Amino acid sequence: MVTMQKVRKAVFPVAGLGTRFLPATKAIPKEMLTVVDRPVIQYVVDEALQAGIEHLIFVTGRNKGVIEDYFDIQVELSNTLAERGKTAELQLLDELQPRAGKSSFTRQQAPLGLGHAVWCARDLVGNEPFALLLPDMIMQAEKSCLSSMVELYEQSGGGNVISVETCDPKETAKYGIVGRGSEVGSGFRVDGMVEKPKPEDAPSNFFISGRYILQPEIFDILETQERGAGNEIQLTDGMLKLADRQDFYAYHFTGRTFDCGSKEGFIEANVAFALWRADIRDKVRGNLQELMETVEPARR
Ligand code: G1P
Numbered sequence: 001m002v003t004m005q006k007v008r009k010a011v012f013p014v015a016g017l018g019t020r021f022l023p024a025t026k027a028i029p030k031e032m033l034t035v036v037d038r039p040v041i042q043y044v045v046d047e048a049l050q051a052g053i054e055h056l057i058f059v060t061g062r063n064k065g066v067i068e069d070y071f072d073i074q075v076e077l078s079n080t081l082a083e084r085g086k087t088a089e090l091q092l093l094d095e096l097q098p099r100a101g102k103s104s105f106t107r108q109q110a111p112l113g114l115g116h117a118v119w120c121a122r123d124l125v126g127n128e129p130f131a132l133l134l135p136d137m138i139m140q141a142e143k144s145c146l147s148s149m150v151e152l153y154e155q156s157g158g159g160n161v162i163s164v165e166t167c168d169p170k171e172t173a174k175y176g177i178v179g180r181g182s183e184v185g186s187g188f189r190v191d192g193m194v195e196k197p198k199p200e201d202a203p204s205n206f207f208i209s210g211r212y213i214l215q216p217e218i219f220d221i222l223e224t225q226e227r228g229a230g231n232e233i234q235l236t237d238g239m240l241k242l243a244d245r246q247d248f249y250a251y252h253f254t255g256r257t258f259d260c261g262s263k264e265g266f267i268e269a270n271v272a273f274a275l276w277r278a279d280i281r282d283k284v285r286g287n288l289q290e291l292m293e294t295v296e297p298a299r300r
Contacts, residue, residue: 004158015061051146113232137210141255159247179203
């Protein structure tokens with residue numbers, strides 16, 4: 001057991017190259033691609049803030065400077081909007097603006113894997129539990145996934161919590177997979193973890209779906225973590241070691257999740273979030289129906 005401290009900080013690993021979205025990602029980080037009218041990263045940050053997170057930590061890389069600009073105030077834009085009386089737009093920007101001093105940025109200097117990206121945040125996190133949100137995954141639910149995880153964290157008196165969902169048993173090699181232990185509140189105890197196993201080696205079809213609450217002892221483990229699946233330093237391998245010493249729980253999220261790291265997931269996210277928005281829902285719905293009935297595949 002570990003003593004329970006409030007989860008105040010969230011880490012967002014945003015250093016990935018986004019090769020599946022080339023050529024767009026030559027000039028735009030994949031986290032800045034838009035779902036309806038806001039970048040993917042905004043959805044993930046919103047989820048963290050709803051769960052009570054107070055400080056945002058971004059692990060960026062080269063060519064990602066625009067993410068830092070996005071979370072800053074754009075004085076000239078605000079002035080122009082004010083002069084033109086665009087109060088709704090001004091209010092929106094104001095609502096989304098992180099407060100001064102409440103976000104930090106550090107760089108992952110080489111693409112060595114998720115475990116390494118998380119380790120890069122160690123000084124900014126310090127000696128306290130933290131949330132980790134993978135921005136490829138965006139979720140749609142009235143109550144956010146991380147909020148429910150914070151509840152499970154509090155109910156269980158601390159420890160570590162990861163979000164899981166079920167996948168097609170044939171697709172385990174795409175994810176980190178956990179073994180299912182005894183039930184605890186809205187989740188279960190994690191009984192083993194393995195990164196990207198073949199279906200025959202997978203302990204279940206519960207995959208780690210991109211939200212974590214972790215204790216700071218993970219950083220000492222990641223410091224010396226060897227490369228694993230894909231020749232990368234894997235967070236899952238580090239968590240497996242931490243699970244020898246600390247409690248690990250899985251929260252089974254049953255809302256909708258979209259993998260914006262894939263083209264299909266990104267398109268689905270756009271459709272689903274457009275249909276979720278009362279202001280555009282009806283129009284989008286009608287247009288989609290018409291498109292589904294009339295668009296043929298391109299001949300080349
Ligand atoms: C990462 C994690 C994996 C998790 C997945 C969720 O893999 O290593 O455990 O299941 O995110 O998207 P990646 O997608 O970076 O290969």
